[in-house]
Amino acid sequence: KAKGDGWLLSVTLVSAESLQGSDDTGLSDPYVVFTCNGKTRTSSVKLRTLNPEWKEVFEFDATEDPPSTMDVE
Numbered sequence: 001k002a003k004g005d006g007w008l009l010s011v012t013l014v015s016a017e018s019l020q021g022s023d024d025t026g027l028s029d030p031y032v033v034f035t036c037n038g039k040t041r042t043s044s045v046k047l048r049t050l051n052p053e054w055k056e057v058f059e060f061d062a063t064e065d066p067p068s069t070m071d072v073e
Contacts, residue, residue: 009036009062009070013043015053033073036060 013032022028030052032043039060046052062068 007062007068009060009068011058011060011070013054013056013058015051015055017051019050019052021050033071034058034060035071035073036062037068 011034019028019030027048028050029045029047031045034041041058043054043056
């Protein structure tokens, strides 16, 4: 979407499947970190699951020059 002199980047985090367990019970407390042009947004934490569902939307200001980049952890 155009927004002022730049663009608005919308990212929808829906779900994940078959994540690797990381605690003694074989489960995890997954979350996702998005970083776009140095701005970070973090999802909610889903407790004790390997198949989390978030259905969350994140918005970032994005520019064309230099190109916007996004990291997902």
